[in-house]
Amino acid sequence: MNVFLNPGHAPDGNPDPGAVNAETGLRECDVAKAVADLAEGYLKEAGVTVVGNLQDDSLAAITDAANESGADVFVSIHCNAASPAAQGTEVCIYPGSAEGEKLGGCILAQITDALGTANRGLKVRTPGVNGLYVLSHTDMPAVLVELAFISNEEDAELLSSRQDDFARAIARGVTDYEQMQGKKTKG
Numbered sequence: 703m704n705v706f707l708n709p710g711h712a713p714d715g716n717p718d719p720g721a722v723n724a725e726t727g728l729r730e731c732d733v734a735k736a737v738a739d740l741a742e743g744y745l746k747e748a749g750v751t752v753v754g755n756l757q758d759d760s761l762a763a764i765t766d767a768a769n770e771s772g773a774d775v776f777v778s779i780h781c782n783a784a785s786p787a788a789q790g791t792e793v794c795i796y797p798g799s800a801e802g803e804k805l806g807g808c809i810l811a812q813i814t815d816a817l818g819t820a821n822r823g824l825k826v827r828t829p830g831v832n833g834l835y836v837l838s839h840t841d842m843p844a845v846l847v848e849l850a851f852i853s854n855e856e857d858a859e860l861l862s863s864r865q866d867d868f869a870r871a872i873a874r875g876v877t878d879y880e881q882m883q884g885k886k887t888k889g
């Protein structure tokens with residue numbers, strides 16, 4: 703299986719760091735990059751081919767690269783932000799994508815099991831309503847993982863101190879999905 707990873711927001715936060723924790727200064731772009739790089743290593747160890755790991759402020763460049771990469775699945779990695787009380791993990795998917803739903807479910811289960819974050823479920827993001835560019839413009843099953851809330855004190859601590867566990871969980875989610883595919887294609 704070929705995987706394309708997309709840590710969210712701009713490299714080194716320039717010009718777009720994504721969400722930032724007001725107290726600690728922890729930046730979404732840095733968490734996403736660290737987790738994606740660690741996940742790339744774990745995926746490779748598991749025999750999964752990582753055909754891209756691209757962080758860029760041009761979303762069109764990312765989806766063009768993904769569509770040309772031969773990726774079977776696309777995984778974008780982000781941190782959520784809202785009021786300080788909001789916490790937990792959610793995975794955004796494209797409407798009507800059964801494969802995106804399966805992949806998202808596998809990753810969501812692994813992260814919430816490993817980190818103990820609240821399971822906020824799969825979130826369908828509909829173009830023209832609340833669509834997400836990287837889900838709408840990729841040709842393959844795609845998910846956008848909101849690891850946890852960088853704006854919440856407990857979640858931000860996990861995002862800072864347990865990046866390796868988030869990365870392992872993403873890699874396990876992908877291989878869980880791959881095994882589901884294998885079973886299906888073997889009848």
Ligand SMILES: [Zn+2]
Pocket residue numbers: 710711720721730780781
């Ligand atoms: Zn983001």
